[in-house]
Amino acid sequence: MKRRAALAAFVLLVLAYPLMVRGSYPLSVGIITGALAAGTVGFVLLLGYAHQLALGQAGFCMVGGYASAILCVQHKWDPLAALIAGAAAAMALAWMIAAPILKLRGFVLAMASLALHLILVVVAFETAFTGGALGTYGVPKFALFGLPLASDLAYYYVVWAIVLAFVLIGLAIDGSRIGRALKAIAASETAALSAGIDIRRYKLLMFVLSAGMASVCGSLAVHYLRAMDPNVFGFAFSLNFITAVIVGGLETVWGGVVGAVLVTGVREMLRGLSLPLWEGVIMGALTVVVLIAFRRGFAGFLGALYERWTSRDAPPRVSIAEPDNAALASHGKPAALELAGVSRSFGNLRAVNNASFHVAAGSITALIGPNGAGKTTLFNLICGYQPLDSGSVSYENRRIDTLLPDDIAELGIGRTFQNLQLFDNMSVLENVMCGRHRFVEREAASRSRARAALAFVGLRDAERLPPSALAFGHQRLVEMARALALEPRLLLLDEPASGLNDAETERLAELVLRIAALGVTVLLVEHDMRLVMGLADHVIVMHHGEKLADGAPDDVRREQAVIDAYLGIEEHAAA
């Protein structure tokens, strides 16, 4: 509903604007705003969806601008073809620099894109092919499929139609598996990886898309300006993108549109007041203020108003429903896990030393040991968050120790986290749907499978709520459901009883048993001995990074070595 209202408002305003103003100048402002909006919508994909700052967006505008100018003037290309060629070139360039650099920290790409932009500016100034400092002029008007657009009004509609197309692309991404993956990455990269989401791939996708859209922005502007030179898209233009998107609103592509309008509006207003130099200060100040005080930006503010206006009553308190045992069918064969000679050191600390053990398919195995024994490190090694120094980890006879966490998840290994890593920026159902990420399926299928997982843990009624609205114990269940949605053959539980009271702990035990009954191998790290001794078929005890004992619960707890490990060695010397 909100989406349709926004679309309707957009179309209405775009159509009405030329009718409301007189003269050619306001129309030209409308065209330039539209061109900017094409770029800012793309920038929302990058900064708002992927949380990736870039300081050199104007560089991609340059690519588009020069592509259109050079191809149309010197080689007589059709403008639409030149626009597409420019966008393709920009996207290729974006891919080339971002693919390796995204492996480094986030702000590095921001600076790298600026470096690229400034290099392009120099190249544009210095080479003859771009026309040097004077640039290229005589760029023809835009033509749609060979039909030149003689009037400004026609061009205005074409520009805004392109903006609409970009908005629709953005909205489609937002509501899709990709949009969900991006939100997950923003909320918790660790958990996103555990659901099989390849973080780098999605950030790269948004960077490349935004570069293409920036290039289109450049092309559209150049067909209006009829000329292109190195000064058209300078650093200040990149700043325009950033301030537009921040002030307009990061959460939604509409923010890009609103931002473009605001930025242009402020500039025109300042020009009218003969204060053009104030643009920088005002836009910078607005950016800072919005980020500190109201991060959702202007579009977010409008969205909040709309929600307030049309909201229903507060959602009811969720009581846990009876778990539905039939909701999930048996997954098939549970998997076995084998560790052989696994070692990992940090500096001169041997965290794990030559650990070897076997987790039988279909078993419930517990990994226990005193503090500092190496259990957490071992878990991280298995799940791919740390590399091994030596040894191997095999899953169903296949080596997985060189894989990254998202690849491991794709193989059907699910996990939960001791410190609870839920995605606070989406509903409970969407959290669980993220667990479906490794399956390429229709949204409807994803939704129904996720619902089944929620029903299995008894949270069917909570699906619309944000996770923060649930009690802690229920939040743990959401994480379990998310892991179950992955259809794991091996499930790794990291201190699942941490923070649970007695009743919740018993309910957790019941859930773990039902999961094992589905045909899932369970490996858990846990300190609560009632749970460990009650549930486990097999207990592995770690101490000082080494495996100390390995056997049935009752045998292990009676082993003197284990008792000594937990309680400590007798001190012989007198004080």
Added chain:
Amino acid sequence: MLQLERVTSGYGRSPVLHEVSLEVRAGEIVALIGANGAGKSTLLNTVMGLVRRARGSIRFEGREIGAAATPAIVRAGLAQVPERRQLFGTMSVEENLRMGAYARHGRIAERLAAQYALFPILAERRRQAAETLSGGEQQMLAIARANMAEPRLLLLDEPSLGLAPLLVARIMREIARLRAAGGTVLVVEQNARAALGIADRAYVIENGRITRGAAAGELLADTVVQAAYLGGEGASSRAVEARIRARRTAVLGRR
């Protein structure tokens, strides 16, 4: 000297400590023992102001410190030797010691001399980077660093962690020496026997609750403490375990 009354605290949404009450009197060593995850570190961090307490009161020498910020708590006379030492690895031994005195300035030379006298090995290594020291030396440095603040109450978080058994004995002796020199110590330990060996009194903590508080000698009886770690003795925990096993048979058909 230190009184906790019905303190409840935790990180984020999950409460770790539930209504914990305990007391440390001047001149004694009190041990807090329990299994991992029971809440021992959280308790020390709450006293030091690193974790916000949700409910309850913490009084030191009569003054309420539950809401105070860490620098103020250090100035009031408490110091913590954190779990896993948390030394400033790339800084020298002497720089680490100087950092210990950060909150309470003055008479640095005197205090350094005192710590070097207490731990001669540190004097030998005073210019070396902390991370190049052996495990036992690092633990001593961590204790010395905390001592630089001349605390009236020293909190030790799992001093035996990562140390070989012989070194554990050595460290425990050092802690006992602190009491002999007039200090008061609250030591949190997973290694129950080592801690009980030097403590006057001790508390047992399980799942965030204090389950026993008695003279250390009493608690040395293995079965009581053993249950706290490995389960199976306490009536309620045995019952829970039994119920879970019953369900296991029912759901999975396993014995």
Added chain:
Amino acid sequence: MDLSVFVQLLLPGLTTGCVYALVALGFVLCANVSGVVNFAQGEYVMLGGVIGASLLAHTGSLALAVLGATLAGALLGAAQERLTLAPVRAAPDFIQITITLGVAVVLRGIALIAFGKDPLSMPGFSGDGVFEVAGAVVPLQSLWVWGASAAMLAAMFVFLMHSDAGRAVRACAINLQAARLMGVDAERLTLFVFSIAGATAALAGVVVTPIVLANWDAGIAYGLKGFVGAILGNFRSPVVALAGGLGIGVLESFAAGYVSSGYKDAIVYGVLLAYLLVRGGVFVFGRAALLSR
């Protein structure tokens, strides 16, 4: 290779390199103590230059110009931290970094309005004379730049290594939790560090203005080139950052002299880009980058 040409390019490169090195150091200190990359760092150099030149023009007193510029840098750095970063300490990194970018835009904008579009100049502190080294001609002001930079670096070294507060700053960078346990007030320290970073950048900006002129637009270039120095040390090592900054200054000068002054920026930024591409490409295990979060 002609020695006098080499020296003629090397020495001015070292001069601008000093400024880049100080910017790089500012980046590293602020990032280590607050976790934030301050994109406004370069603007403080620019502000030092324009404020210094302006004060000199208005008061005729060099001392006042230099002191005023430095003080302005200190106050603005503190203001930036207090007003724009302290309120959002819990916010995600990319938000905090974007805020520093907003501050950079504001500072540029204020400079534009207050000091105009045209570059400002200052006479050399001890006149506009030159001196000769190995056949190369170097402005006297370069000595001021080198001297001031060396003095600031020495002061920072003494501060970091031999003062309680400096030790605390280093401690925070190594282990923030432990530092808090020692009673370190990390928030107050951050304020202090930002102030110092602003002041040193501003002083560098004033001292270099007689040579390169001060212009409202100059901040980004300083920032980006200082950033190169900082990233070479992975934002952890101040020494590498310094060396990197100096190196970039020299590289830039050589590029302008031996290749072409038009292409010098492209070469410098090209080196940055190439370095980053190789770093990213060499990281076969993206795991290391993942875990650095």
